[in-house]
Amino acid sequence: MSEFMYFPFPAIVGQDAVKKAILCTLVNEDLRGLLITGERGSAKTVLARSAASILEDKKIRIIPQNTSEDRLFGSIDIEKAITGGEIGIVKGILAESDCQMIVADDINLLDEKIIHGILNTAETGNILIERDGFSEEIKTRYILAATMDPEEGELSPQMLDRFDLCVETDKINSESERIEIIRKCLEFENEPGHFLENHENETADVREKISKAKERLPYVMIPEALLEMIPELCLELNVSGQRGDIALAKTAKTLAAIEGRDDVVFEDIKQAAAMTLEHRRRGLPPQSPPDNSDNRNKDDESENEDNEDNKPQENPQNNSRPNPPDKQGEQNDSPEPEKPEEDEQKEDPQDIPPPPEQVFDIGSAFSVIEFLDERGRAKSKKASNGRRTRNISHDKSGHYISYKHRDERKNDIAIDASLRAAAPFQKTRDKKGLAIRVDKSDLREKIREKKTGNVILFLVDASGSMGVRQRMVSVKGAILSLLNDAYQKRDMVGLMIFRKKEASLLLPPTRSTDLAYKLLKEIPTGGRTPLSKGLVEAAKLLTQGRYSKSMDSKTVIILTDGRANASESGKNPYEELQEAAGKVKGKGIKYVVVDTEEGFPRMGLAMDLAYELDAIYLRLDELDSSKLARSIESIVYREQLA
Amino acid sequence: MNNKNNPVYPFSAIVGQEEMKDALLVNVVNPSIGGVLIKGEKGTAKSTAVRAIADLLPEKRTIKNCIFHCEAGQTRYLCPSCRKLIESGKVPEYEDTKMRVVELPISATEDRVAGTLDIEHAITAGKKKFEPGVLASANGNILYVDEVNLLDDHIVDLLLDAAAMGTNFVEREGISYSHPAKFMLVGTMNPEEGDLRPQLLDRFGLSVNVVGEKDTGTRTEIIRKRLEFEKDPYKFCESYETVQQETRDRIEKAKAIINGIEPDDLLLETSVKISLLLGVDGHRSDITFVKTSAAFAALDERDVIRREDLIKAARLALPHRMRKLPFEDAKVEFDKVDAVISESYAR
Incomplete structure (x- = not known):
């Protein structure tokens, strides 16, 4: 009996396609990598791990979310180095899993280097280790099964391509099957040992089927x-x-x-x-x-x-x-x-x-x-909303992925890496009674990675110009739909309007649909158009104070026809606008100008503004909220994916 | 058994908020329901209730001196040393420990949550040793996250990971270790501060929406009790001791009864009908719904599940599993759900 009790493979109700794919990877070890996708609660993990029950001479190894590079690839053996003064290597998970099976849950949430390492090694059967002063090549062959919920973010096409097989779990709608599922889950939970025994025969049958198929495989012709x-x-x-x-x-x-x-x-x-x-x-x-x-x-x-x-x-x-x-x-x-x-x-x-x-x-x-x-x-594909941008974190927050030589200004020492760096020298160092002596030159600091989102700020002309009501309705709709789509809590959306003589922040950038709903119930409109003021205030909001330090990418969406007619300095409003644009452009903010000019002749002032700001210029035939939201999404995310 | 140094406002003295109290109680009766997410504005007794439940938690039999409090009488969730002990044929010593509330602050770092390399041991002895983190202390206990929607993404990933199989696998900083981490996840959040990732949402067995009491009489009552508590907490707690003990007894009884309740076909059928009607994702809602119904029956000292148990359970197990549509609040059409329940249980 394995160390952990996994749900037995044959007891899983339905999901024939996934089961078949699992059988394929077990029968033909030349098939590299199986990816199981599906909604939450659709038994992805149970399916992947259930393979443990039908493996004959293999064990499964789980790759947890907290995996760090040194454990995945291997590192210097600190204990040996310290106690015996020998330089040796501790195998990482990949090398330890030679001839075993690896299960990586929610693989899309793992760090990219880790994903790459798992997939690459699965394909080549080789790990090249160039770490901690080692240079080694280790051969390892493992069966790989991974799961992911696409709603939490997709894998890049290159990574997807590394999986030979990819199957999606079925949504089960049959009443009797669903009842069967509840019953089996409850049974397993209450008495796992008993449950496993009950399914022992079936499990043995599947094992037998696999070994027969393995024997037959070399003789199959196409x-x-x-x-x-x-x-x-x-x-x-x-x-x-x-x-x-x-x-x-x-x-x-x-x-x-x-x-x-x-x-x-x-x-x-x-x-x-x-x-x-x-x-x-x-x-x-x-x-x-x-x-x-x-x-x-x-x-x-x-x-x-x-x-x-x-x-x-x-x-x-x-x-x-x-x-x-x-x-x-x-x-x-x-x-x-x-x-x-x-x-x-x-x-x-x-x-x-x-x-x-x-x-x-x-x-x-x-x-x-x-x-x-x-x-x-x-399969009614849902768009994946959980796109995440990953960035190296500059403070102590985030997931520890790797280490580097220490930068004196930061105090985020990677103890394990420092110990490994010190290990080879222990034989010659005066340890003053301690087991290990670490010199300053050994110190390593952590590289942490943080997932970041987007701050999207709408800057909307709420002056008494034409079509202002419709514009507000569309913007409101777009904000709510952006928030709804982005409800993985990574993206923040806010609204600032300008009218009369001022710019006001109606909705501070938020992740909450609830709050947006409440605060956007009524949007005041009418008055003149202090466009330059709006621009300056929007840039100020994103570059000073709360949002300035965040590593989130920032986008300002300006909805205007460009007809500024109120200036603060008493200068010509257009001159002031030009100056303001020159001041705010760049600064890590991306600008999008959505031209709302209507009728003929067109003056094209919004396009001029876009030029001044180096902004993306957008004109929608119809300012409809879902169209607006979709265009913005594609602009904001396109560059991240590139 | 209140902590004498720092008395906690008694659970039984919380006025109103019946749904929230129910949700916590059924979880105590059957921890495998999987916890509860309490949503609501500030000042609606969310945290008070969670901290107060600690005083009512039952005792459980665990293996003595195990830092993970491995539970007795099971073989599925054991830490490596207890597994070794049991497999070697020895009979471990047991002790009774009280279930407790382990708090996870949102500022917690990854190494403290998952566990990490024991630095002191590494430096003095030159050996690698696992230093357990919050997930280890949470095993068999309640893991409480205040403002759970503000938790960093990568910490959420760790929680999801551990919750998936009730085991925390650690592969970091030179350490390779695994230990049981079966916990009841209790979270509170204010929806105005942002939404929760759907994956995490789904891991909460139940959810409740709390709103501030609107009735003046009730509000006055709340103020009065709070003031009384603050004036002399010891005396206040003492005055509630009998009621608290009654609740403890009720929980004990319910725990004994629930083992004998077999979810019958009627219950399972009804549950599936509701899921299909509402189009909820996955199967977790079915499973929690069934368990919660049974727990309600047990709390009422019955071994037969009745219509009212299902109606109560539906309100806790379903709402957070609905797909949200743009511009719409996810609302469960309870009249339809109740109709299905009434139809099935129309005897």
Whole structure:
């Protein structure tokens, strides 16, 4: 029995796709990395860790959120150095996990270097250690399963590409299945030991199935026609690089081996494509039929939906591709392979008739794409809101990720790193009765990383100009929707308006939708347009006092037609505006000017202002709140992702 | 057993706020419900209630001298040394310890939360040793975070991590260690200071919204009691001792009863129907809803779960698991929920 009790794999209700993917990674260790995504509470962690119950000779190792680099990669052995004066290395988690399985929960929340280390080593089977005066290469091979909730932030495409398999948990809507889930969870919680015993037989069956599939795997063949379909699929789906092709082929073979077949059939390719290509697609899968219409028209869509289950490889009629009639291979894609596994495994592999020789035409690839698109739509992808920017923290807050030589001004010593630095010299140093003597030159300080958000300040013309009411309604809507989207509590949104002779901060930058709701109930409007005053005040707010030290990125969104008509200094309002713009530009603030000028002729004053401020200039045909919010989001986040 | 040096306002003397008190009590009866998030404005007795619950917490049997207070009679959550002890076939010594409230200040640093390298030991003995952090003390206890919405992201990540499996894995500063960290998470927050990450929100078993009492009579009563307490806290606490003892007994009884309550099919079906009706995410709401209903029955000294238990449980287990839509407050349509419950329990 393992040290910890994990929920047994066969006792998990539903989630067939994820379970199959887990089986694949266990059967074929050449498959590098499985990523399980899904909403909170959809059993991601339980699924990943349940693999422990069906591993035969392996243990699972958990990578916690607090993992530091030295533990991941390995470091100098302090104890040995101090007590014996020997220089040795302590293996890190990655090296210790050779021939084991690694589970990384919420991998998207881990530090980037850590994620990179885990993925890179999984792929190459090598760790290069260049730390603490060591230079070593360690070989290690492990099975990797990771989980993440995309709502908390996505992984970059490069990182996603490193996962051979990626599956999403299903949302379970069947009443009886949900009841079963509650019952099993309660049972397991009350008497875990008993629960494990009850499922011992099933668990043993799965183990047996895995070992049989492992034996069969080397003999599984992919028919030439199907093999040719793979690159075609990848190209058509705009999958970059070769990893997708290779992963797809390996997974299809593994699926065939699990089903007890020696030949890969169309259905294997289809299922494998769903696991290996979806996360590698460039651009999102079409979310709704209209997005998709460049390729096929809507009528086709519904038609295909009907056909989907029965004749996946049938080419849609209106496809621009040539459409030779297809005959063969139809038998293989029946839903059979998804049937409960027990039936399959009892069967002697020899009894299965060899699949008829398969010929696939170009259209077959399309049916797979259709299948993927269909799934993509059904999964109702939510935009990920939890994008986080990470920055090296300059004070003592944040997550300790690494260390460096000490900067005298800061007193954030990394004890462990300093001890490691001192360790090699202990033999020759006078220790004055202590076990270890640390010299000043040994001291290392912590590098901490902090996740930061955005401060978005709206600066809105509330003077009595045209369309002010509509403008306010849109801004209010945009603020609330930004706050709602950003409710991972990283982004703050505020509102400052200028009218009459002054600028007033109606909503101090906040993360609270509640507060915004209350404070924005009424927005006063009317009066003249002290644009320069507004600008100066907005910049002041973000560069002085509370927000100045924060490492959050700052954006000011100015909604105006640029027609300043009130000046503070008594100068010409435009001259004053120009001066103000010159003063506030840069300073770590990003400006966006949203032109609200209406009617003809246009004076283009807002564009001039944008020029003065080096701002992004934006003109919306219609100042509608969701459009405004979306444009701002894309501006604010685009640069971070780049 | 009040701390004599620093008397705490007695739980039973808190006026009103029945939902909050209920939420805390059911959690004490069944800690696996997973804690409670108390939302509300300043000055609504949130912190008072959490600190006061400490005085009512039951005793539990733990392995003697274990810094993690490993609980007796189970093998799932044990620290490495207790595991070794039990696996070697020895019978550990036990002691009764009181469950307590462990506070996590929002300024806490990562090393203090997760635990870290014992510096003193490293320097004097030249050996690595694990120095336990807050998550270690929280094992088997209540972990209380005031202003939980202001907690740093990376600390939240640590909490989520530990809460996921009831174990704290530490892999940092040269230390590799794991110990049980099963705690009841109790948080308070003022929504005006910002929202909570949905992932963390979901980890709270229950949530309550507290609002200040509006009734003048009740408000006067609150002032009177508070003044009385401040004048002579010892005397005040003493005057509540009988009521407090009654509540303690009630909790003990409920704890005994709840073990015998088997959630029946009707309860499970009703729970699932509600979840599907509301479209809540995941399955945690189902599980807490079922447990909370049972705890309410137990607190009422029944082993049969009734309609009113479900109605009370629904109000605590569901609201924070609803998806929020822009421009809308997440509101549970309780009349529909109640209709489902009444339909199922119409006997």
